[in-house]
Amino acid sequence: MENPKHILLFSGKRKSGKDFICEKLKSIIGEENCCIVRISGPLKQLFAQNHNLQINELMSDGQYKEQHRLNMITWSDEIRKGDPGYFCRAACKSAAAKKLWIVSDIRRKTDIKWFKENYSNLQLIRISADLEIRKERGWVFTAGVDDAESECDLDDFNSWGMEMANNNHEDYQNAISAILKLISQ
Numbered sequence: 001m002e003n004p005k006h007i008l009l010f011s012g013k014r015k016s017g018k019d020f021i022c023e024k025l026k027s028i029i030g031e032e033n034c035c036i037v038r039i040s041g042p043l044k045q046l047f048a049q050n051h052n053l054q055i056n057e058l059m060s061d062g063q064y065k066e067q068h069r070l071n072m073i074t075w076s077d078e079i080r081k082g083d084p085g086y087f088c089r090a091a092c093k094s095a096a097a098k099k100l101w102i103v104s105d106i107r108r109k110t111d112i113k114w115f116k117e118n119y120s121n122l123q124l125i126r127i128s129a130d131l132e133i134r135k136e137r138g139w140v141f142t143a144g145v146d147d148a149e150s151e152c153d154l155d156d157f158n159s160w161g162m163e164m165a166n167n168n169h170e171d172y173q174n175a176i177s178a179i180l181k182l183i184s185q
């Protein structure tokens with residue numbers, strides 16, 4: 001399969017709005033040109049199979065996902081210990097052949113390392129939102145999740161190509177414009 005021309009790697013804390021921005025980008029750019037790649041896709045599929053759970057509920061943005069998040073983190077960390085690129089590789093392997101991949105859930109330095117080792121055309125984008133805004137969007141501090149490596153490993157990463165706030169509609173519009181400019185170059 002031919003590699004995509006651009007790969008956008010998105011990272012951000014829970015409820016910063018990563019998914020929201022990725023979905024909007026996809027609808028603007030069009031499904032014929034891009035697709036969203038979720039590292040959590042194969043992870044959730046395998047977790048659901050092994051634990052006899054509903055994959056659709058796990059993929060959606062609701063209570064069911066939150067209930068199982070902690071277990072999923074612990075379980076997937078065990079797999080990553082043996083093979084840090086396991087879930088990135090699985091997600092890219094099943095991704096559609098498009099000009100642009102929008103990877104919506106980069107969470108670890110090992111994810112970035114894996115992409116850098118395997119692709120050259122990467123843009124690293126960090127989305128942020130104020131704590132109060134994240135709370136309004138439903139974020140509640142959860143021990144074992146918000147203080148885990150999956151949520152904090154990239155807090156001290158400082159080589160983002162672009163860092164964008166997403167607190168309100170204006171921020172969101174600015175972020176989308178900046179990203180579109182980035183990939184038009």
Ligand SMILES: Nc1ncnc2c1ncn2[C@@H]1O[C@H](COP(=O)(O)OP(=O)(O)OP(=O)(O)O)[C@@H](O)[C@H]1O
Nearest residue numbers: 013014015016017018019020061137166168169172
């Ligand atoms: N700019 C925005 N304007 C309005 N609503 C927003 C905006 N950004 C995000 N939201 C809303 O906030 C909620 C959380 O956003 P989203 O699911 O994209 O966060 P996330 O960073 O992907 O979180 P998680 O890591 O928990 O999956 C969603 O209901 C989304 O619609």
